[in-house]
Amino acid sequence: MNDVLTSEEKAILADIQQYLSESKRDRSRLIPVLQYIQARLAYIPYQSIALVAAHFNLAPAEVYGVASFYNQFRFNPPGKYPVKVCLGTACHVKGADIILENFERKLEIKEGETTPDREFSIERVACVGCCALAPVALLGESVHGNMAPSKVEGIFTRIQVEKEMEARQKSEK
Amino acid sequence: MPTITVNGQSIEAQSGMSLLQACLEKGIFIPNLCYLKAMTEPPASCRLCFVEIEGQPDPVAACTITVADGLVVSTDTSAVRQLQRTALQLLLSVHDIDCKNCPANKQCALQDLAKFLKVPLKNKPTETYLREPAIDETHPHLTYYPNRCILCGKCIYVCQTRHGQSSLSFAKRGFDTVISFYGALEIDQQACDDCQQCAQVCPVGALVMKSG
Ligand code: SF4
Ligand code: SF4
Numbered sequence A: 001m002n003d004v005l006t007s008e009e010k011a012i013l014a015d016i017q018q019y020l021s022e023s024k025r026d027r028s029r030l031i032p033v034l035q036y037i038q039a040r041l042a043y044i045p046y047q048s049i050a051l052v053a054a055h056f057n058l059a060p061a062e063v064y065g066v067a068s069f070y071n072q073f074r075f076n077p078p079g080k081y082p083v084k085v086c087l088g089t090a091c092h093v094k095g096a097d098i099i100l101e102n103f104e105r106k107l108e109i110k111e112g113e114t115t116p117d118r119e120f121s122i123e124r125v126a127c128v129g130c131c132a133l134a135p136v137a138l139l140g141e142s143v144h145g146n147m148a149p150s151k152v153e154g155i156f157t158r159i160q161v162e163k164e165m166e167a168r169q170k171s172e173k
Numbered sequence B: 001m002p003t004i005t006v007n008g009q010s011i012e013a014q015s016g017m018s019l020l021q022a023c024l025e026k027g028i029f030i031p032n033l034c035y036l037k038a039m040t041e042p043p044a045s046c047r048l049c050f051v052e053i054e055g056q057p058d059p060v061a062a063c064t065i066t067v068a069d070g071l072v073v074s075t076d077t078s079a080v081r082q083l084q085r086t087a088l089q090l091l092l093s094v095h096d097i098d099c100k101n102c103p104a105n106k107q108c109a110l111q112d113l114a115k116f117l118k119v120p121l122k123n124k125p126t127e128t129y130l131r132e133p134a135i136d137e138t139h140p141h142l143t144y145y146p147n148r149c150i151l152c153g154k155c156i157y158v159c160q161t162r163h164g165q166s167s168l169s170f171a172k173r174g175f176d177t178v179i180s181f182y183g184a185l186e187i188d189q190q191a192c193d194d195c196q197q198c199a200q201v202c203p204v205g206a207l208v209m210k211s212g
């Protein structure tokens, strides 16, 4: 788990505490509170689950149980390059699960997780609207169609090259 | 005391008792996995304790019925057995059947049921789906084996009852549903050591104390 909090996230945790103090302790508020955190941080950190559990007088395990039922909640921070693999019907038929597996193996993380350096995260999404290009994967905002296992490798090579170029430009300045 | 008829035999039951409990106490076995006597609202999630009640068109889960005078019940009709066999086969389709290497071997509810219902202990005729990772070591005292777990919920129930809050809970959904110990690292170690009820109540070999 990636639980090292940045100072920005610490500030947001304080903000969550504030939000909680203004929110009713009624259990029906549990999901709205979780949605608030997800909206602020793009994930639900471990520390915030304990805060929420204490507020509603529930066990942390129970809060996690509720949250993990829903796809909209993530428990790891999104990486700098979020990988989204489409597992919609068309992509599924075209072997999207193999593409997902390739990303998982390459990054050594599972779907829903983030690499320890917070560079990459993997998520599965439903149809992204370009089924003709199935199977499809998104890297940040860029769409990669007709994905194949060999292309997975290519994507990372390109990122690596871009990074190196960036670094070189910086050092030249 | 209500008198009910089960498989032609008339038995007396304690009022307020569940039909399942009443039968079990008279030595009439009805397959069941998710029920404990103390439960006031049984989850009725395993779908094994089916019986037929005269006047009702379909089989019903015996753990959800409170005994009432004059109930006429059959526990071993072919419709009931068909439902139970299917339920068991579905449980086995997500089960890592490896009894030789399992601490529950020979004292396992699934083995008993397979024998009773004459269902072979095999992943058949269904496809097999196993969860990953196969072992969860996040809890400081317990080792959890998702592919042995039948998701009966008894461990959650006993922890909740004993401690007011359960440190175990169902997490995720569908085929990926597991028992989770989220927040387990903060758990009072001594409390778990002294309790161990969840591991004891587990009807299969899914929850095992680390200390053995
Ligand atoms: S839980 Fe029961 S059926 Fe499963 S491997 Fe262990 S002994 Fe066998
Ligand atoms: S761990 Fe055991 S007691 Fe708990 S839900 Fe699974 S099978 Fe039932």
Ligand code: FES
Binding pocket: A086, A087, A088, A089, A090, A091, A092, A126, A127, A128, A129, A130, A131, A132, A134, A135, A136
């Ligand atoms: S199913 Fe993947 S883009 Fe439509």
Ligand code: FES
Binding pocket: B031, B032, B033, B034, B035, B043, B044, B045, B046, B047, B048, B049, B061, B062, B063, B064
């Ligand atoms: S014992 Fe009745 S449904 Fe499980």
